Amino acid sequence: MTFPGNIPRLSIALVSEHASPLAVLGGVDAGGQNVHVARLAGALADRGHRVTVYTRRDSADLPEEVVLRPGVLVRHVPAGPPRHVPKDALLPYMPAFGNCLAAQWRVRAPDLVHSHFWMSGLAALQACRELGLPLAHTYHALGTVKRRHQGDADTSPRSRVGSEIEVGEGCDRVVATCRDEVAELTRMGIGDSKVSVVPCGVDTDRFTPEGPAADHGTHHPLLLQLGRLVPRKGAEVSVAALARLPEARLVIAGGPPAGELDRDPEVRRLREVARNAGVADRVTFTGGVPCEDVPALLRAADVVLCPADYEPFGIVPLEAMACGTPVVATAVGGQLDTVAEPDCGRLVPPRDPAALAHAVGELLLDHERRAACGAAGRRRVLARYGWDQVAAGTEAVYRGVLSPRPAVTEVA
Template sequence: MRVALVSEHASPLAVLGGVDAGGQNVHVDALARGLADLGHDVRVYTRRDDASLPERVPLGPRVEVVHVPAGPAREVPKDALAPYMDAFGDWMARDWERTGTPAVAHSHFWMSGLATLRAAAALDVPVAHTYHALGSVKRRHQGAKDTSPAGRVAAELSVGERADLVVATCRDEVDELVRLGLDPARIQVVPCGVDVTHFRPLPPARRGRAAGAARGGGALLPRRRQPHRLLVVGRLVERKGVDTVVRALAAVPGTELLVAGGPPADLLAADPEACRLVALAEALGVDDRVTLLGRVEHDDLPAVIGSADVVVATPWYEPFGIVPLEAAACGVPVVGSAVGGLLDSVRPGVTGLLVPPRDPDALAAALRPLLADPVRRRALGQAARRRAVRTYAWSQVAQRTAALYQTLALPADALLAGPAAVPALTEVAV
């Protein structure tokens, strides 16, 4: 099957860690490769943001990235890209006519949905859509700080109504979409995935050396200075709630915090959120127990995760959240906010713990007994690894996604004979 994945701002070729580069980039990259492993031919359409980029770049066997000339050939904040989506869709339709029409197009993010529906209408291509984040949720939590275009929520509803299928990443998103006005019968849940081969528990002999082995932002990961280590991984943006962890640290003695993410280490001093976190740590008297690593390379991340006793993920809200899956695959328990995708990916008392968002006291109360109980931490981590392999491996996610594509690509008379079998994802696709 020929598949078009459309991700207007989140290229699988992008360097992760920037304000607009994160989980969606990982998702599109891994899904494209997973579909190709199943024998499908995949093209990923993303906006050209650099004049030097070639039109087509191979990503792997049976996968290529296509850079669409829509808007200026330079970096543009994603919230300013909506005016270029008509041009994106028109160019993509012409490309499909020249190089072969896909059996299915799968748009990622609301602006990609606008472009994809425009291209698909001209060629009668069925469209699946994944939001990755919802404007209604962003506005609820960020208020006046939300930089989304004024018409985003209405456009998201229009995309969902016009797409042939909406692929949500978690059950909480389904609730949000139904509240938005979408028909739940047209929504299927397929979660994000994790590379369970790359992210895996460190051998016991390496765990003790991990702190000196991995590189974060070009510098050796510091050796442990406290009995316990917490780790936060993610972009340095306020909604990720890293400040909640810094505040909780004041009530969790004998514990250090590493923060992996953001710009390279030598640029942290110019990053507003990094400066805010450093100032907060100094004000709370925990600056000697907080280390900002800056960007950590993908190859080094499993060792960084493996050096921690607990990975903490406390965003204000989270459409899905890749980091809890990466920690789980590494066999490290997660203490996270009870929001969004974490309600699915973390099973309280089984693979980790959940606490209310933006509540440092509740976070500290959860961390203290967990850090004091290595047997419990080990049990949670082992269960998390088993569940990651069983439920969230990209091979499973790609298989289920491809089965949904097939139901869209089948002719009407075949659908009357009965839907294609869509393999269930244990515990998640409910």
């Protein structure tokens, strides 16, 4: 039996050592990669493939395997203590993780392995070399970029960049999420002839212009910044830009639960920035937002701000565009690909409050332009970033990896 693109039904192993598709989002080390792995697995299953996700057992209570949905199985790999370990401390357990993968794959080998994040790549490469299995790899974030921007604050193992090069050279194909990542990989010595670009995706049925919008109790222009409250996301830039937009209000959504905001160091720092800028009365911190409430929040905004210092891909611009809301984002990482200006929004330099305010101000002054940006953003997402397109693109990469090899065996 064959499926779209005449590729036989495959048994696919997705390896995601710290980012389980079962994790509750918003927790420590739980974010975009978890969503990506879960949705990619589901979309590949929709195309007829059988997918198993291998992730580290981080609780003694977890069963050996869990059915995520029809066609997708999650297997918990016993590597390291069965409790949460920060991802930057997981490297010592990757040889054991790789040994477990090899042991399971000796019994029933997948047709292809696709690892996610550099440590997953190390474990998967170890097992694939031992068993002669084909390997595709997605980094999700690169140590070179993190080190460049965070300097001494980077908590990654010092061996990370070298290990990323080892994985890139050892795998059969690198699946990058944007063109900027391809350029970074080239500087690392991983030539673009070995790299395919398949972007991250967004749920276009859930993130849509139709539906309720959150009520913020104001008739003033509403700006929204959504995401983790860490300095690199640029909320300080949004607050500083607000001082140049006297009629606007800013909602900063993300971080700890609302009841814990007063104790959060980043919230306290940003509140001080707002007081010093004279805009404290126009900034609202919501705390963490349940996933089901995010679309309504995006629909309520006049403009969504994504002013990160750097962004390996950036899913919030896609979610906003899918909801028909224009975006002003920094010209970094994946945002260079997703936010097509001027049609879908605006791109500005990072750490530049004046440029951010100018771009936002132009959109706020012209309702028709905002509406046109929102509509164009929705069209762009539907054309390029739905999970069905992402799965088809990923499947095409798999086909390329497998083509020089003997024909794969169809799954019973």
